[in-house]
Amino acid sequence: MSEQKFIEIEVLRYKPESDEAPHSEVYKVPFTDDMSVLQGAQYIKDNFDGSLTYRWSCRMAICGSCGMMINGVPKLSCETFIRDYYPNRITIEALAHFPIEKDLVVDLSGFIEKLESVQPYIIPAEKRSLDQGEYIQTPAQVQDYMQFTSCINCTLCYAACPQFGLNPDFIGPGAMALLHRYNMDSRDGGAEQRMELVASEEGVFNCSAVGYCSEVCPKHVDPANAVNINKTNAAKDYFLRFLSPKGGAK
Amino acid sequence: MSKRKPYVRSMDGWWKKNPFFVEYVIHESTALFVLAYAVTLLVGLIRLGQGEAAWNGWLAALQSPGALVFHLALLVAIAYHAYTWFKIMPITLPPIRVGGEKLSPCAIITGGLVAAAVASLGLIVLVWRIAA
Ligand code: FES
Numbered sequence: 001m002s003e004q005k006f007i008e009i010e011v012l013r014y015k016p017e018s019d020e021a022p023h024s025e026v027y028k029v030p031f032t033d034d035m036s037v038l039q040g041a042q043y044i045k046d047n048f049d050g051s052l053t054y055r056w057s058c059r060m061a062i063c064g065s066c067g068m069m070i071n072g073v074p075k076l077s078c079e080t081f082i083r084d085y086y087p088n089r090i091t092i093e094a095l096a097h098f099p100i101e102k103d104l105v106v107d108l109s110g111f112i113e114k115l116e117s118v119q120p121y122i123i124p125a126e127k128r129s130l131d132q133g134e135y136i137q138t139p140a141q142v143q144d145y146m147q148f149t150s151c152i153n154c155t156l157c158y159a160a161c162p163q164f165g166l167n168p169d170f171i172g173p174g175a176m177a178l179l180h181r182y183n184m185d186s187r188d189g190g191a192e193q194r195m196e197l198v199a200s201e202e203g204v205f206n207c208s209a210v211g212y213c214s215e216v217c218p219k220h221v222d223p224a225n226a227v228n229i230n231k232t233n234a235a236k237d238y239f240l241r242f243l244s245p246k247g248g249a250k
Numbered sequence: 251m252s253k254r255k256p257y258v259r260s261m262d263g264w265w266k267k268n269p270f271f272v273e274y275v276i277h278e279s280t281a282l283f284v285l286a287y288a289v290t291l292l293v294g295l296i297r298l299g300q301g302e303a304a305w306n307g308w309l310a311a312l313q314s315p316g317a318l319v320f321h322l323a324l325l326v327a328i329a330y331h332a333y334t335w336f337k338i339m340p341i342t343l344p345p346i347r348v349g350g351e352k353l354s355p356c357a358i359i360t361g362g363l364v365a366a367a368v369a370s371l372g373l374i375v376l377v378w379r380i381a382a
Contacts, residue, residue, distance in 0.1 A: 016255035072268055099256030107256045140350065162271060165261045208278075211341050212270050224341040232344070 004030050007086050009040050011052065012093035014100045021050050022100060025049075026089075031082045036072045037090060038077040041104070054104035064154030068104050069093040074159035074216045097158055097165035111155055112221050114171050117197060118179035125189025138230060141186040148181035148226060150219040157213035170206040171197065173213035173223030180226035182231075191233075197235040207231070277334035283327035336362035 006028050014022035027044045035043075047051040054077075057063040061079040068077050071091055082090065089090055098106035105152050128135075157173035164172045171179075179198070183191040198204055207227045214224040252303035265271040297308035311317060339362050347353070 014257055016257070017253045022259075071378060096259070097261075099258045101254070101256055113255050143352075145344075162261070163266050165264060192314060207343065209338050211270070211338050212268070212274075215270065222341065225343075228342040229344050231342075 004178060005032075005086065007031050007040070007082050008089040009037075009044065010089055010091040011041070011044065011103070012100075013103055014051070014094075015051070016102055019208050024091075026218040028148075029082075031086075033081075033083045035082050036078050037068075037070055037075075037082060037092065038078045040082055040129045041077065041092065044209045052104075053102045062152060064152035067095050067154045067156050067159065069096055069159065075158070076154060076218050079218065095155060095159040097161065097168070098155070100183070106155075108155065110168060111158065111172070111174070112152075114175040115153070115178065117171070118175050118182075119190055119194060120178045122182060122185060123190030123193060124187065135187045137186055144186070145184035148177050148184065148221055150182075151221045151223075152219055154218065156218065157221075160209075160210075160212040160216045163208060163212060167206055169202045171202050171204075173207075173227055176204065176230060177221050177223040177226040179187045180230060183230075194236050195234065198230050199237065203231045204228075204234060251342065280327045280331035280334075283324050284331060287324050287328065322363065332366055333363070 001209040002111050008026055010024050010026045012022050013019075013025050013207075027048050029040050029043050031040060031043075036059075038054075038059065041054050042056075045054075057065050059078045061076050064076070066077045067074060067127070069075075069092065070077065070080055071085070072093075074095060077092070079236060087241050092104065093102045094100045094106050098108065098111075115225060151174060153174060155174060157177075157218065161170075161173055164170045176198075179194055183194060204227050207224075208230060209224065211224045211226045214222045267273045292309050294305075297304040312321075336359050340358045343358065345352050346358070
């Protein structure tokens, strides 16, 4: 049998009831080659400190709850393997740019509000009765928005976006990707309603095309693309308003 | 009573925290070199307006060793600026479909770089022939 290997995991801890600011603690964790960083955290909780707090559920990169900064990079901890860091130390920290609630858990309430604000549902262009039957959508039309449906709301893209860190009101990459997903859907007619938000102070023009959000996205959604296409859309909308008979910007 | 006390981390020095951000700040700041070159040309234009002696003075100044080093630095920085500009082009464009297939980011970047190289070469040849 091969010798037991150990890895040092440095965790940024924060207990709101007693701490003024977060501090680091280092744990020496025995691991096997099939262990994820999430399992490393679980080992710490089970064996060293039961108060260690983090989110997780599916353990298979689909629920989007286990995101954390792993050596400074936003990642899903359930699909990140300890063996890839050994023999170096792993540092884990709550997702950047969000307020830390406790240890590795961040406050997502702002993000949830943003998700609501993009009206992430189909807004039909015109009322349709049942006997008109179902919407017909061609495979090409499905392809227009398919990639943006893959988002699992893990918020890694927010942890990768310095503009969100500097301005927490920025609607941000994830919510914009979802907004774009509905705008691009041939069954949807809500793009105009959503435009006010796109072009607003919290909207797409906060983005300076850093592009790291798309880099870290575990589902290849390319949120940077959604944000930047909507810059063009907002600019078009602004100029076309002068030409439209309804006239004038709002 | 709620024990909640969300802790907001500082953004000070954010761009130093990740190599990706360091590169971002570098390629964004190469825009200053583009500005510097635009100013250089603008000065030339002003000197031209001031008559032949001023214009010849500007031309002579451009041939000093300092000016040559300056232009070499400009060339490198602006080439890097152009390269990174095309590198982020795929995220800024709506999907381009060719024969039903989405054009790959790699094809967009290569297309952009080739177009920039051809345009630059064309310009050099044109200016060369006018000068000769
Ligand atoms: S635990 Fe569900 S994505 Fe990692």
